[in-house]
Amino acid sequence: MFDRAALGKRGTVPLVVALAVDMIGSGLFMPISLLYFTAVTHIPLTTVGLLMSAATLATLPLPVLIGYLADRWNPRDLVLVAQVLQAAGFAMYRWVDGPIAILAVVVVVAVGQRVFWSSFFTLVAGLAEPGEERRLNDQRFALVGMVQAAGTGLGALVGGLVLVDASVSTYRLVALANAVSFAVSALLLTLVPRGARRAPQDAPQAASGGGYRVLLRDRPYLLLIAANTVFALCSVMVGIAVPVYIIEGAPSLKWLIGPLLAVNTLLLATGQGLVVRWARPLSRVRAMVVAGVLWLLWSVAFAAALQVPAVVLLPYLLISMVFYAGAELLHAPISNALAAAAAPEHVRGRYLAVFQYCFTIANIVAPTFFTVLYAHGAALPWIVLGALTAVATAAMFLLEKRLPAEEPVSVTSA
Known part of the structure; x- marks a missing residue:
């Protein structure tokens, strides 16, 4: 692996x-x-x-x-x-x-x-x-x-x-x-x-007191942070929204919540290496686009779930969660690798520290996002999440030519 x-x-x-x-x-x-x-x-x-x-x-x-x-x-x-x-x-x-x-x-x-x-x-x-x-x-x-x-x-x-x-x-x-x-x-x-610490005099001039100014002028990276915040929101919604949605919308299947979350954790614990190897021909940005598309499909599927006949709802929900799991398996390793690769080396620490706000903001916003929208309709959180994901995925697609080019993969065996 x-x-x-x-x-x-x-x-x-x-x-x-x-x-x-x-x-x-x-x-x-x-x-x-x-x-x-x-x-x-x-x-x-x-x-x-x-x-x-x-x-x-x-x-x-x-x-x-x-x-x-x-x-x-x-x-x-x-x-x-x-x-x-x-x-x-x-x-x-x-x-x-x-x-x-x-x-x-x-x-x-x-x-x-x-x-x-x-x-x-x-x-x-x-x-x-x-x-x-x-x-x-x-x-x-x-x-x-x-x-x-x-x-x-x-x-x-x-x-x-x-x-x-x-x-x-x-x-x-x-x-x-x-x-x-x-x-x-x-x-x-x-x-x-520990590795070698870059001496201040060796760093590019822009790093001297201006690391965050460099970031604030880096519009492609700021767009990456914005798009990834939406993806992070998708990631945390599974634990917050799925249990409530199933218990209130399909109470006969509430027993499914534990297995769904357990299987998702199991896949994350065992499958990321395989998925990264499978996605090797893709650039990191395109792998993120694929993750966005899968989350979009998951959102659409869950928005329509309560309209699905009860006799097929169980396999329908299981298949829907496959979309989520696939997106998470791609996003979890690739997002941080992309954020690191797109950051200038001399201010990488600052770039990656700010990038982690994606996940912080998502964890803060998710409960309110779901509960407020859910109060106006069970499908509404998934519809809005799908719309945001579509925008974020399109933004990610546009970033491929604006972020620093990725190094070509060497043909030399490791």
Whole structure:
């Protein structure tokens, strides 16, 4: 599935193992992330939710700073700091006893998460050797995506069993296990070579205090960010919208929700490498266009789902989810690889940090987007999402000649 050349160069293996440990720990804690504080402090769930949202919103400006630091320093060090912050934050969960303490520890964890995702893909992109074939970097991003999905899924599966016990001591043990996973991940990251940091005097003149000005003048890249924000919205809608849509529109099939989401996670955990190899003849932009078309078909199919006769609704929904899965398998690795390839090297950290806002904005917007439109008609969210996806796909198609040309794939075997 993966070429050994994509795995063996410059610390790929320790980086991937560090990510796996991180994701397993995070997945383990995920099922009790809201319930933890209500269990140990007896504070109402609504208050806990508001405190967690406030902590997340407070960290939104951070990627701008982290992107700058990733260009000035070494992204590996930033990722390592992020893991240490998250380890410390979850270790402090043991002493939480009220709203102020909740806000404090969640802010520490949220800062760590924001630092991690604002610098991690810069680190992955930096693993590429000079002159390396495009397919190797794409496979590296695919591997990262697969490990992320598999680790989170495995951890969540085990974490779900914790809910059977649901005791305070068990919850605290899970939080401690998550802290340990971040600490182990940080230790593994020390095995990833730091690489050479670009000296400020070596960087192009535009990087000196003007990295973000370069980005703001880069209209093709800004269009890429806008189009990818729509694609990211498609990606997160499956977990938010599909359960409600099926439970209220086809309650007899509510048992299907778990298998649908589980199969989707399984495909992401196992199929990205194969899809990247299949898409090798395509440019990254065209692969994104294909993903957009598949998401458009998924949106149209779900908009019409409640008009489908009940006798064929089950296979209809399963086939519809194939469109979603295909789009996600293409988009997950290719989007980050494209964002890295299209960014000027001397300001890549800043470009990729801002690019991650696509996913942040999608996660913030998705709940309101779905609930407001759904209140005016069950099919309306899918119709509007399909229209936005069509526009984003057309914009992506237009970008092929405006983004920096991709290097031709070498014929030399790896």
